[in-house]
């Protein structure tokens with residue numbers, strides 16, 4: 623049998639849920655889908671209190687019905703279902719969060735999502751550099767994707783990481799990342815999956831057209847969020863500068879996006895959207911940090927990164943709107959770093 627390589631970064635192992643000390647809790651705002659096996663267990667137990675609160679949503683999924691945006695089983699910041707039946711008997715969504723598994727057949731990457739205050743503190747405020755994801759290549763031809771293409775994408779991600787780990791100021795790094803990713807995207811568009819051609823990126827010094835950052839905030843004003851007040855506040859920050867003191871954190875934010883999403887191009891053939899999404903996250907979070915004078919407040923900054931992730935990164939609707947905008951709208955020009 624072929625062995626699978628499993629990559630588990632150190633920060634993943636260090637994650638510990640803040641439980642009742644969590645300033646947010648994952649049970650706030652999101653729909654929680656209850657998987658069939660867990661639902662069958664609750665039915666077998668005849669637990670009316672639980673079953674009365676689980677109903678089909680518009681897609682037919684069985685979800686927990688929230689009260690005022692909060693899970694009805696949350697008691698004093700702790701899960702009462704877990705207390706009663708143990709961790710194994712809470713639904714998969716709750717048991718697994720904030721862990722995510724990216725399975726590429728020959729290898730699997732276990733990562734953390736940013737939509738939790740504790741992971742935001744660990745990965746972004748803690749300036750994670752994702753070194754454990756370096757050096758990967760596939761050798762098998764039965765993975766369900768083209769081996770040469772996956773190896774090309776792994777090389778693209780590695781080089782993006784190394785640009786982001788440089789000592790340059792953040793905006794300078796991003797200019798190099800944009801130039802490099804445009805080059806990689808052009809190779810993909812021409813079906814040239816040759817790692818050696820990545821060395822031929824002609825110019826890492828950015829010289830593109832200026833795009834008003836107002837367009838980035840304008841795009842956000844059209845997104846679908848749970849918390850309209852947060853969005854209004856975020857959009858109103860469009861004239862705030864990126865604080866230099868958090869350069870390292872913003873680089874980690876882009877590293878996180880590159881780590882999680884570059885390889886999705888194995889089916890989308892799109893690497894530039896990941897970098898544009900990451901740049902948007904850095905611009906909006908940086909502006910919010912400036913507005914709130916949170917440069918010296920790591921907990922507040924973690925919550926700003928987490929909230930952006932929960933509202934924007936983890937919404938399929940928002941991903942569709944942003945991808946359309948990046949591919950066909952005002953921000954479709956490759957260059958969107960503009961006036962920074």
Ligand code: SF4
Nearest residue numbers: 639640644647648738
């Ligand atoms: S958001 Fe994170 S820290 Fe908070 S309860 Fe959920 S997993 Fe724990």
